[in-house]
Amino acid sequence: MEGNPHMPRAAVIRDRIEEAPTVLTLRIEPLEDPQVPFSFSPGQFNMVGVFGVGEVPLSIVSDPLDTDFFDHTVRIVGRVTEAMARLKVGDRLTIRGPFGNGWPLEGARGRDIVLVSGGLGCAPLVSVVNYVVRRREDFGSLTVLHGVKNPGDLFWKDRFARLNTLGGTRVFLTSDVGGSGWEGAVGPVTNLIPHIPVTARTTAKICGPEPMMLATVKKLLAQGIPESELWVSLERNMQCAAGFCGHCQLGEMFVCRSGPVFRYPEIKNRLGIRGL
Amino acid sequence: MTEATGGFLERERFCALFDLLRERGYHLVGPRIRDGAIVYGEVSGPEDLPHGVRDLQGAASYRLAPGESGRHFAWANGPQALKPLLFFPRETLWESRREPDGSLSFSSPDSPSKPLAIIGVRACDLSALDLQDRHFGKGPFPDPFYAARRRDLFLIAVDCSHPAETCFCASTGDGPEARSGFDLALGEIDEGFLVRAGSEKGRDLLRDLPLSPSDPHMEEALNHQTDQARNSQRRALPSRNLRGLLAARPDHPHWNDLATRCLSCGNCTSVCPTCFCFSEHEDTSLDGRTSRHVRQWDSCFTPGHSYIHPAPLRGETRFRYRQWLTHKLDYWHDQYGRSGCVGCGRCVSWCPVGIDFTADLPLLLEEPHGG
Numbered sequence: 001m002e003g004n005p006h007m008p009r010a011a012v013i014r015d016r017i018e019e020a021p022t023v024l025t026l027r028i029e030p031l032e033d034p035q036v037p038f039s040f041s042p043g044q045f046n047m048v049g050v051f052g053v054g055e056v057p058l059s060i061v062s063d064p065l066d067t068d069f070f071d072h073t074v075r076i077v078g079r080v081t082e083a084m085a086r087l088k089v090g091d092r093l094t095i096r097g098p099f100g101n102g103w104p105l106e107g108a109r110g111r112d113i114v115l116v117s118g119g120l121g122c123a124p125l126v127s128v129v130n131y132v133v134r135r136r137e138d139f140g141s142l143t144v145l146h147g148v149k150n151p152g153d154l155f156w157k158d159r160f161a162r163l164n165t166l167g168g169t170r171v172f173l174t175s176d177v178g179g180s181g182w183e184g185a186v187g188p189v190t191n192l193i194p195h196i197p198v199t200a201r202t203t204a205k206i207c208g209p210e211p212m213m214l215a216t217v218k219k220l221l222a223q224g225i226p227e228s229e230l231w232v233s234l235e236r237n238m239q240c241a242a243g244f245c246g247h248c249q250l251g252e253m254f255v256c257r258s259g260p261v262f263r264y265p266e267i268k269n270r271l272g273i274r275g276l
Numbered sequence: 277m278t279e280a281t282g283g284f285l286e287r288e289r290f291c292a293l294f295d296l297l298r299e300r301g302y303h304l305v306g307p308r309i310r311d312g313a314i315v316y317g318e319v320s321g322p323e324d325l326p327h328g329v330r331d332l333q334g335a336a337s338y339r340l341a342p343g344e345s346g347r348h349f350a351w352a353n354g355p356q357a358l359k360p361l362l363f364f365p366r367e368t369l370w371e372s373r374r375e376p377d378g379s380l381s382f383s384s385p386d387s388p389s390k391p392l393a394i395i396g397v398r399a400c401d402l403s404a405l406d407l408q409d410r411h412f413g414k415g416p417f418p419d420p421f422y423a424a425r426r427r428d429l430f431l432i433a434v435d436c437s438h439p440a441e442t443c444f445c446a447s448t449g450d451g452p453e454a455r456s457g458f459d460l461a462l463g464e465i466d467e468g469f470l471v472r473a474g475s476e477k478g479r480d481l482l483r484d485l486p487l488s489p490s491d492p493h494m495e496e497a498l499n500h501q502t503d504q505a506r507n508s509q510r511r512a513l514p515s516r517n518l519r520g521l522l523a524a525r526p527d528h529p530h531w532n533d534l535a536t537r538c539l540s541c542g543n544c545t546s547v548c549p550t551c552f553c554f555s556e557h558e559d560t561s562l563d564g565r566t567s568r569h570v571r572q573w574d575s576c577f578t579p580g581h582s583y584i585h586p587a588p589l590r591g592e593t594r595f596r597y598r599q600w601l602t603h604k605l606d607y608w609h610d611q612y613g614r615s616g617c618v619g620c621g622r623c624v625s626w627c628p629v630g631i632d633f634t635a636d637l638p639l640l641l642e643e644p645h646g647g
Contacts, residue, residue, distance in 0.1 A: 004384040005417055006369040006569075051374050052560040052567040077585045092380045094372065237583050239556045242417055245574070246553030247581055249603065251523060252610035273526045275595025 041102030118208030147189025283487030336630030357549030404549030442621030542575030
């Protein structure tokens, strides 16, 4: 079969950072087709595979200007990610992608950005933080609201602290449950929303479990941000990543192809329905 | 009938069609009887086709019985459509190899696709093929395995003369007669076949067939037979377009009723000619040096289909049945411009507990009664 578009490329692990006991960031460099430069947008994902084990969809957290590697932050929760966690710098992975549409960040230049993330799955929004920070003067204010279940679930503490020192940038952290040494708020991330500044230029991006995203949408609407300025990133089972295998379907949408990022009004009829 | 008849092929000369196709390099596939069912297999001549057989189908029931003597196609359909011939149930997409130094290399499987000529294709399955084309073949990145097999296909359709009790192609608008998507179409009458072409390839072959002129009585007999095949169908869908109607009823209590019967076995999705879901996995060699990346038919009735850590999104049967039927009859309109159901009735016959969604559909479309 000539020109088989299913085929992956080999990639090598260049760096490996243990962010938390079950969270790992891998910097991987594709080895084949060096003549084909790759481009991507924050919020897009790759199918990253371990030889003989399988593939998982991973959001790209590195910056599109860094064109010779991808950074992926991985939660170690299953067969493939456990195998990934055992790999060392210099080991090989397979990579297909990038897939999906990504966040509309070019259109958000000059805007005030609000990011709301919940649980451990904040990787799609990390790419936005990195993107905005690297082009800080191109954007208005940046407000990051991040909620965890337990204080122990928080990683990137230092990184969040550094963000707070940048002009026009505020990070608010909250944990469902408090604990000794926890300096953030206690309660759901939605409790933080009434305290954030909202302007006519505000655009918000949300990522987390579906109930959290819906509660966040409700609060942001109450703050006066219009529906059309709310963006969400969805997580579904993905295998082919090209709109064929059917696993990621949500209603009429193939999330891998028309998502994973959606403008809220496009998707609101399909959210909040159990088992959809 | 949309195409003018090209002529009449006497039953005794039917084998000429097989010979011509073989001469043109086609590998011949047609219906055969195997394990008490009619399935597609290699055929070399008319003698390999079913003969004097009919199928008795009902909810959870499929039996072969003696039928009209002399006829090859006096039956409705078997469990397979064209789907397994183009979208293989299991197929290697690529193979990776790990060298002792840890480096990886990849190769694409050789898929010598012999051009296939398929004899005896039904109208419902031509419609289903068109839907599979829209999914696998017509997007921005067509699937190369599917596309290669599809490109080389020669399709010889047969007008359906004996629909099964489970058939409802008349109500979906897909049958019983073949209208488009074929190279040649046959109308079987007692004396032989009225042959018509539906493509340039078909016209080309038709010119070489030993045809005689058809007479008006034959045409009339075929038209009458097709009308009867249409009018004999007792099952029907309430509408060809249910877009938005099922999706608007995710909490309808009848989904629960369906779930008490459904075993979530996935038989319906296996026999459905339009279901396209597949999973992907690694199949590793014993020495651990090579691994094949395989795709295999999957079903929205399996827990793995919607799995996202830490649990399936559709953990209950009612969610899976709702997904299947709502996708098939509702979301398909947005995805591919029409319903995903072609009225073949296979999901009714091959459901082990005899769920007949054509009977459940009116209940799902009714406003739920209190509580």
